[in-house]
Amino acid sequence: MLEHLPEVTKTWSFKDKETRGTQMNVPVAPALREWISGTAIPDLARSWQPDIPAAWALEQAVRNISTAFGHALSWTVGALINLVNTSPDLSPDAPRLNQHTAWHIRHGVDTEQALTLLTSGVTSRRIAHLLGHDAARLRHRSADLRRWTAQHHIDGWAQQYGASDYEIQDLLDYVRTPSDPINRLLDDRATTTPLTRLVPGTPDGPVDVARPSERHPTIRIDRDQHQVATVPADRHLDVLAMLESGLDLDHRLHDGQLVTTRRSR
Known part of the structure; x- marks a missing residue:
């Protein structure tokens, strides 16, 4: 199990109470699947610790996402994938592991397009996940993503993806063509x-x-x-x-x- 890996055990830890709390078992594998699926962090907190006060569950979710997914696990998986893909025992025609997997773990999305958005200035993981899924379904590559995103325009972002004012500003900055x-x-x-x-x-x-x-x-x-x-x-x-x-x-x-x-x- 992932939670028994030495790279994870010190960075994936939950307690039932903030003071003198008892250690809780939150399996990391299903939690990781939820995180990569784009589930919002407050929803993750409720899923991982449904019987714990919301504020304490949310605080632990944020901390564990940062330490485990954002650092320890993504770094470990990235290093492992690189070792496997560059192994001299692999033939040139042998399939390779997805080199983006570590980035999916770190950013909590599951498409290359969403990664492109998040590493190009878009800060909303929610909107990146939704746009990324549609772009992947329609086979828009990352090189075409800025133009395709711009075509939706503000009203499209709001109507199709429920974009908030903050997310709209985020996307306007992303698609902007400076003209002075x-x-x-x-x-x-x-x-x-x-x-x-x-x-x-x-x-x-x-x-x-x-x-x-x-x-x-x-x-x-x-x-x-x-x-x-x-x-x-x-x-x-x-x-x-x-x-x-x-x-x-x-x-x-x-x-x-x-x-x-x-x-x-």
Whole structure:
């Protein structure tokens, strides 16, 4: 059993009470499966110690996840996999162990795509697990993950994955394509923003840019009070900064893109 490994015994320990508590047996193998499956830490705490006060169970879950999964076990498994995969006794055609397994143990996810998200700036394990599962199911590789994630946009992240405000900000930072529109405008140069969800047949000309709201979390491009396009997720933060800069701006639609200039005085 995993809990009898010397690498684990000192880092996987639970008690029924905080003071003078009795040692409890929480099998590490099923706990590890729950952790990698993306189960939230409060839910893990309730599963591992259902009859223990919630705050004490949660504190122990966090500590044991950090010491056992985040360090001892992931490091040991990673070293073992490397020894096996590089063994001179293996023939060139022999199958190798999954080299990402140690990272799955450390981060608590079970797809390569989720690992990519978590090691690329996304801090929410929950959202990384959900997006990673969908990306793996649809066979999106890690190299394509940023573009695919951006396509869902803010409303897609909220509706499909239940993303919180914090998780949405996390994903906006992850998908962002820096464009530096404010400096271009300060130099009296036009800044161009690609658009998405453009209504077919929309002619060029002046448009209004509507800031995000609780009801409409994306930045909308409007004409005559009707939405004709949306600022894509990867440009959302830069366009929002431009709108909040205090500069007096003119916006036009040209060849399916938003062209913004400083208004002449």
